[in-house]
Amino acid sequence: MSENRRFLLMRRPEGTPEEIDFALQSSEIPAPPPGGIVVRNRFASLDPAQRGWMDDAESYMPPIPLGDPVRATTVGVVHASDNPDFAVGQWVMGLNALEDYSVASPGGFTMPIDADAVASPSNYLSALGAVGLTAYFGLLEVAQPQAGETLLVSGAAGAVGSAVGQIGKIKGCRVVGIAGGPEKCRRLIDDYGFDAAIDYKGKDHEALVEAIAEAAPDGANMVFENVGGPVMEAEVFNLAHHARIVLCGLISEYNAPEKVGLRNLWQVLARRATIHGFLIADYAERFAEGGAQMAQWLAEGKLRMDEDVQKGLENAYPAFMRLFTGANTGKLVLKIA
Numbered sequence: 320m321s322e323n324r325r326f327l328l329m330r331r332p333e334g335t336p337e338e339i340d341f342a343l344q345s346s347e348i349p350a351p352p353p354g355g356i357v358v359r360n361r362f363a364s365l366d367p368a369q370r371g372w373m374d375d376a377e378s379y380m381p382p383i384p385l386g387d388p389v390r391a392t393t394v395g396v397v398h399a400s401d402n403p404d405f406a407v408g409q410w411v412m413g414l415n416a417l418e419d420y421s422v423a424s425p426g427g428f429t430m431p432i433d434a435d436a437v438a439s440p441s442n443y444l445s446a447l448g449a450v451g452l453t454a455y456f457g458l459l460e461v462a463q464p465q466a467g468e469t470l471l472v473s474g475a476a477g478a479v480g481s482a483v484g485q486i487g488k489i490k491g492c493r494v495v496g497i498a499g500g501p502e503k504c505r506r507l508i509d510d511y512g513f514d515a516a517i518d519y520k521g522k523d524h525e526a527l528v529e530a531i532a533e534a535a536p537d538g539a540n541m542v543f544e545n546v547g548g549p550v551m552e553a554e555v556f557n558l559a560h561h562a563r564i565v566l567c568g569l570i571s572e573y574n575a576p577e578k579v580g581l582r583n584l585w586q587v588l589a590r591r592a593t594i595h596g597f598l599i600a601d602y603a604e605r606f607a608e609g610g611a612q613m614a615q616w617l618a619e620g621k622l623r624m625d626e627d628v629q630k631g632l633e634n635a636y637p638a639f640m641r642l643f644t645g646a647n648t649g650k651l652v653l654k655i656a
């Protein structure tokens with residue numbers, strides 16, 4: 320490869336991203352800056368959060384500048400190095416971009432990974448990456464599950480949700496998942512060991528409230544929220560008193576031109592529930608601890624994380640959109656090389 324293909328953000332999407340919001344352009348392979356490295360990206364994480372970074376809106380990270388490649392966590396191999404701590408050929412992960420080669424400057428978030436210790440280096444973007452650790456710290460640190468409690472998970476068949484449910488089972492909870500379609504609901508039970516699965520598609524508010532009530536007759540002690548919108552509005556009618564809601568994501572709103580929010584917040588008040596906003600970045604210093612536990616559960620067969628690996632930078636747009644159509648079956652990853 321003699322060029323650096325880069326998947327650039329050319330226009331801020333209005334609502335659902337369109338292919339013309341992006342462009343694949345080539346430039347020269349960069350040289351490492353003083354003390355930095357150049358990474359040959361092999362796999363990139365495709366995450367719902369990237370949609371938020373495309374907006375010119377205040378958030379926990381600055382917007383992706385127009386004309387820049389779409390920011391992404393990647394795993395790859397050091398291609399060129401001006402840093403004695405990173406040898407050429409070393410596997411690393413870091414916050415880079417959807418491009419063949421990324422420059423990682425000193426002080427940025429880049430760390431070595433042991434590619435021989437895993438089935439595929441992409442595992443560092445799924446079970447052993449931010450997604451797995453989101454499930455781990457979001458559930459264990461924020462919700463603090465107790466055996467016998469009921470855990471309700473939305474976006475349950477996805478990367479974060481499936482791991483949350485399985486960790487809930489490890490901790491002795493009754494786990495109820497909400498996902499789109501019968502096949503995803505089957506997987507919740509057969510592949511991830513959930514106790515009950517609810518298909519939210521085709522259900523109006525009353526039907527969804529009723530379905531959750533049937534699956535969680537004593538109410539949910541914990542809600543792990545990945546979706547928001549109508550799903551969350553049905554969940555809050557099924558809270559146990561003093562329920563803990565981990566607000567992890569609101570994917571149903573990411574492409575919505577107007578944010579709806581939770582229209583029945585009164586239910587949260589009436590049940591003395593707590594809503595706790597969660598960001599995995601706050602646990603960066605404990606990633607090694609969480610990663611070790613996730614790796615152990617994987618090795619013991621107590622945890623499974625499926626990966627949906629799409630191929631080619633030229634397919635970045637259709638691959639990314641799988642998150643919003645629900646086509647992804649597990650952690651969505653783009654194989655770059």
Ligand SMILES: NC(=O)c1ccc[n+]([C@@H]2O[C@H](COP(=O)([O-])OP(=O)(O)OC[C@H]3O[C@@H](n4cnc5c(N)ncnc54)[C@H](OP(=O)(O)O)[C@@H]3O)[C@@H](O)[C@H]2O)c1
Binds near residue numbers: 449474500
């Ligand atoms: N706070 C943090 O630090 C943090 C870190 C990582 C991820 N997250 C959040 O966690 C959530 C899940 O992320 P993930 O990476 O694991 O993605 P994912 O669940 O693997 O994939 C996204 C899924 O969301 C569902 N979805 C999409 N549009 C929807 C809609 N309008 N209504 C209901 N469901 C919809 C689809 O599943 P169905 O087919 O079931 O609809 C889709 O497969 C996202 O909200 C993400 O932003 C937060």
